[in-house]
Amino acid sequence: MKAEFLNSNQAVAEGAMAAGLGVYVGYPITPSSDMFEYLSEELPKRGGSVFQAEDEIASINALVGASLAGAKSMTATSGPGFSLMMEGIGFAAMVEAPLMIVDVMRAGPSTGIATQIGQGDIYQAKWGSHGVYNLVAYAPASAQEAYDYAIKSFNAAYRVRTPVVLMTDAVLAHTRERVVLRDPGELEIVGRKAPKVAPDQYRPYRPDPEDLVPPMAFYGEGYHPIAESLTHDERGYYKTDDEIYRALVSRLVRKVEVNKSKLVASKSYYAEDADVLFVAIGSMARNLLALVRELRGRGIKAGMFRPISLWPFDDESFVAAAARASKIVTVELNQGQLYQILKGILWDNRNKVSNPTIYNLDMPLPTLPTPDEILGEIESRGWKLW
Amino acid sequence: MVMLEEKPSHPLDAYMRTDRLPHIWCPGCGIGIALQQFLWAVKELHEEGKLDPNKIVFATGIGCTGRASGFVKFDTAHTPHGRAIPFAVGVKLANPSLIPVVFSGDGDIASIGGNHMMHAARRNFDMLVIMVNNMTYGLTGGQLAPTTPHSVYSTTTPMGNPESPIDATKVVYSISPNFVARMSITHPNLIRDTVKKALLMKGFRWIEVLSTCPEIFGRHINMRDPYELYSRLKKVVKFKKVASANDIKYDWNSEITCGVFTEKNDPSYMENYLSMYGLKEKLGVLSP
């Protein structure tokens, strides 16, 4: 292993390459373009190809093709491009193509502010495409985590055969930090589950019962797999029957749920005896942690829960962290998306927590507030949290 | 009446998912005619030892023509509307030994997919695109297509089409990829010959195949009988050599120029990329 000084755009690129990235298809969009540029030079040196498509729609559809043809594939984008990719993400989910999309979040909606931070894509990451499907999304909070979770995103993608969204932000993208790059032997790399039967026995959408994930035949191996965007049976043939539709879409959702323990991730800070539990992701969590430490210094029992997997959410760890809290405060640069998620989790687990009040500290700003500014925001709302 | 011991099956059955036949296309639909000739081309090249059908990735979009991926026994993809071409790009980038074939309709490729069509042609990207043109949006019931002739009825232009159609082949011709041709289902043997040639070339190869949709387009122009529409199409297609884009016509009322308009051997996208970026191993397995 070796230590390098990288920003999270570079760290994600390095992590992806460590995981075996084969194809990058992208389109320039601030603040992700330099990841694309970095890979356009580095990836060919490691035997992979980088392609600039005509738009983000072409990018995401090319990734599905590349994935089904046997390459670990990814792209990086930001809000406007992410929105364009929504149909393609649904396509990837429907044909169960593993791939990684990095959303380097910026201030939105629409063109917004290209060069400044946003955190408004949390719901969109999972719910942005139409219909019934599921996927996995991670939100690292440092360049090291960006490296580690680029690898874990690919692992997740191949474990459950979904697109995986890695959500960083405009601040992380260009903040250089120490990153320890692991040697190949130190990493767990998950690839596809190869078919165990002969081509005439193979059914492209027949899941293994233990994980609900079908073994994946690549193009060119003689299995003649069908990638079918219409609702399909196990053979990939278009079928409109109620039972077949239900079986398919339920499985697309459940295959992530049944593998949840291998997918969730989060971190808690000072939570064992926290009375006020703050919740934030990404760069915001870093500033918030400084505030939590300061409050602790003043004798206030503050703690923080930081989700790393957004979807599926690590609700068990959250419930454990919130067990003794009387107040939960979500702090995010949007209108309250973590807030909506946690309201639901708290209700579902109301017999496991001590009836906390949840506060939505929505700060729709295009810059990170300092710890003092977060405190000022709390005070300006007249909340008596301690 | 005699009971057969062994049924002779259609000579192309080996390349089809026969459990899904009869296919869903209407009586007299030209898509089946175009597909048949594509499969003959594959079969003949296969038997000549020049093509491995296991390397074909047959990608279609949405529409009646897009349903073709359900009937062929290759590696296939039924992609979102307009996106078969970028899908094929990804396939080729991942595994340069694969042979992407895009087989889709005029609405799918030239309307929503138009941007992808243009750029793939511009890049001379390694793929064969067959655009079956029936001048309507058949599957969804007969809405206007970018290829629908002026003043013709469609369900979204009930007082007649106020627009002029695009000649997609002329557009691609002007971008100048390696192979540009327009064929017609009324001249099936020429489709086969052209596909055979194109499958062995490199770079971006484009074959538009004019087709009949008697049930919808035919009905809209009062020619619902399959043979009547077929004859009408046969009258308007003219096979010519062209010297420039001006020679290529697309006029349902006078002439739709057909033939092989461009045939050259410029380096393909993958050749250029793989050699410029030192990807020698992939260059070694690159196939047309």
Place this chain on the structure above:
Amino acid sequence: MENGFIDRGASHAPEVVASPPKEYEIVVIGDRCKECSLCINVCPKDVLARGQRMNKKGYRATVPVKPEACVGCRVCEWACPDFALFVRPSEKAIGRVEWSNGEEVISH
């Protein structure tokens, strides 16, 4: 040789061999036919006609009524959108309609 024909690509003249085929077998796969009648109309020799028996989808499949008149041009085969008929050289001129239940109708 493919399918009994020496085929150098249909746009070239067929090679003359010692004994070129003179008779043809025309096979209709009854359940695939959709009664579009393109085959009947394009045949230069009036070999084909619409049959009486309906297939599973309700279409009356084409029947080769005059197989002895067939010259093996295969224009009917190539005009068929449904992979429902094909022509091949044969010792004797014969027309068949195959049905999925194994029955066939022979005309000769």
